Amino acid sequence: xxxxxxxxxxxxxxxxxxxxxxxxxxxxxxxxxxxxxxxxxxxxxxxxxxxxxxxxxxxxxxxxxxxxxxxxxxxxxxxxxxxxxxxxxxxxxxxxxxxxxxxxxxxxxxxxxxx
Amino acid sequence: xxxxxxxxxxxxxxxxxxxxxxxxxxxxxxxxxxxxxxxxxxxxxxxxxxxxxxxxxxxxxxxxxxxxxxxxxxxxxxxxxxxxxxxxxxxxxxxxxxxxxxxxxxxxxxx
Numbered sequence: 001x002x003x004x005x006x007x008x009x010x011x012x013x014x015x016x017x018x019x020x021x022x023x024x025x026x027x028x029x030x031x032x033x034x035x036x037x038x039x040x041x042x043x044x045x046x047x048x049x050x051x052x053x054x055x056x057x058x059x060x061x062x063x064x065x066x067x068x069x070x071x072x073x074x075x076x077x078x079x080x081x082x083x084x085x086x087x088x089x090x091x092x093x094x095x096x097x098x099x100x101x102x103x104x105x106x107x108x109x110x111x112x113x114x115x
Numbered sequence: 116x117x118x119x120x121x122x123x124x125x126x127x128x129x130x131x132x133x134x135x136x137x138x139x140x141x142x143x144x145x146x147x148x149x150x151x152x153x154x155x156x157x158x159x160x161x162x163x164x165x166x167x168x169x170x171x172x173x174x175x176x177x178x179x180x181x182x183x184x185x186x187x188x189x190x191x192x193x194x195x196x197x198x199x200x201x202x203x204x205x206x207x208x209x210x211x212x213x214x215x216x217x218x219x220x221x222x223x224x225x226x
Binding site: 004040041042043044045048058059090092103104106107108109 | 149157216
């Protein structure tokens with residue numbers, strides 16, 4: 001079974017802190033994604049990566065950056081956390097067959113609270 | 116045009132009943148329509164998916180109905196069980212663009 005592991009289940013940070021959310025997948029997938037989940041808004045794509053050291057902006061990249069130094073690891077960085085970034089953050093991966101029409105495998109999520 | 120609309124926002128169904136969740140889209144370039152199921156404390160997981168060349172796909176108690184001309188698709192859960200209580204997301208994508216998710220439907224199946 002594909003496993004996507006997010007380093008923290010719950011995280012509490014203060015406004016202005018730099019926050020790192022880590023994600024690791026164990027199936028040699030090419031594609032990795034960071035989503036944000038808010039009630040009534042569904043899943044919104046923050047950033048994604050189709051290859052090591054490669055990144056592309058999603059729908060809501062403002063206030064976030066990402067890093068993918070190794071194929072299996074994709075990090076989401078909040079440069080200066082703000083209260084409106086309080087949310088559930090979901091990491092996902094997919095095989096990467098040259099299209100986006102393929103199954104996404106999600107981690108269990110990190111519930112981030114910014115106080 | 117990239118939006119996927121989903122209704123209802125929440126749904127309560129009695130055990131053994133049929134749960135129906137509806138989605139609509141505008142972008143005619145979408146050609147892949149997955150449904151994801153999310154239990155509390157877990158990430159979403161792919162439940163079933165359809166492509167627009169078929170009008171229906173069935174996997175066990177779960178069926179997707181697809182109406183290309185109306186640009187609508189729906190998930191039917193037959194003989195709904197308490198274990199089906201979860202949040203359901205419809206989604207759509209083109210071959211080379213990101214997946215667009217609907218806002219989700221919270222389903223509660225009561226005994």
